[in-house]
Amino acid sequence: MRAVTTAGLLTLALVGSTGLAQQAAAPDKYVTREEHEKVLKELEAIKARLKVAEEKTPAAAKETEQALDEMDKELKSVKSLATSVLPGSTKQLLTGYAFAGYTDRKGEKSNFEAGFNPILLWKLSDRLFFEGELELELSRNAEGGGETEVELEYANLSYIASDYATVQAGKFLAPFGTFAQRLHPAWINKLPDFPLPFGHDGIAPNSEIGFQISGGAPVGPTKFNYAAYVSNGPRLNTGMDEPEEAGMLHFDNNVDISNNKALGTRVGFLPIPQLELGYSFQYAKIGEDVDASAYLHGVDLGYVRDSQLLKGALDLRGQWVWSTVDDLTYDPTGALGFGPLSFDNKRDGGYVQLAYRPAKVNQPFIKNLEAVGRWDTLNRPDDAPMGVDEQRWTVGLNYWFSPSTVVKAAYQFGDRSDRMNGQQDVNAFLVQAAFGF
């Protein structure tokens, strides 16, 4: 109705205007002064209405935009809900990593190797969580033949007890330093092999079976994190099975050999977000038929700096581990063929690693390169059956295809020394491709 009136008035106004304009040409058609002013007033009223309508247009557009945004959010929410009901994505996530490598070490046969570590994460509730990792690797068995080694890397149930504490039970990665717990996966480790204290025949635990409480808390401008655990702990090789390893601690204590448990802890301190300092300790009664204890302690340092000033990221790591086992006499009767043997069973070792990636350089190839250098060492008792001291310098170059896909190439200058054989070079060339998914 209003529109019709408006249109009528507009017509009148136009007719009126035309009439006025035609007054001179058509002197027989007159419009009175009153009629003229009435038309003008109505014209003014129409103009005012048009102005109001014009002002309303941007506001209406804004309302439409808001409505579209809300629809977009709603659509995203519905999409997320739809995705969340798909099998495998509601509460579970299959992740993990895989690698393939090649090692050519002096004095050993060159070898290709491969591994696959699937990880299942399962969020049972907002507080209850399961994580499990299998380690599938190719290895050589005792008869010299090949086999596929399957290890349960970890499997544990965790419960978030408070904002600053989580309780875990099962097999978990050892919070002894940071390498085993956070840095060992092939797509994270910046070199193809492990530092000596954490590798095969190392002196630090990689995992524990037991119970753990851990968490982190801000303290003023700094932050602390902690972990404390009770576990099966290590067992001592007394030479019964492998005489050449008498005195060594074995950390794969899947079935405890005694009722004694290990106690351990790690405390980390971050004075600034880029720097973390840690101290780890473990005490354990070891041995099935001997009364002896092991004391392990270690320090670790991590400094990661990603800045425009450096045109990339600098990554500095360092860890040192000390292991002390009570003095014992191995093979006291000489029945095993190497005793009686006593030695001061103290070992230590560590590594320092520096990596730099120019990720902020505007050159696609260069920004994906990463240079790595590492020094690692392991010192064993001179009088022990395998009293070998080792040290290595490793330089490596990595190329990152994505944040979790890398190809690494490294050359290692290494030597081993013991009383029997003196010093031997164990230089090596290593290549590895790793993919985290």
Next chain:
Amino acid sequence: MAKPVCLTFAASALVLAGCQTSHSHRAGGQATPTTAAGAGQKGGSQLWAENCIRCHNVRSPSSYNDAEWDVAMHHMRVRASLTAQEHKAILEFLKSAN
């Protein structure tokens, strides 16, 4: 052997902390973080960058969907000793940037 190594670690830590502080002062009012304070003072994106890079390269938020991030972040909360606030802030950021 133990004492020199301990001293080396302590000295390195002091030097690194010192370098960081002096650089931050030069940075003036820029967003360069100078403390390890918790989520109360920092946004999810900053916490995400600071905590992830401490161990590995930072993965894109689009690597996982919202439901997957929900599970992955629970895992990382335990592994990286994140507080509840840090966990919440990072998860919200990842979902918003996904």
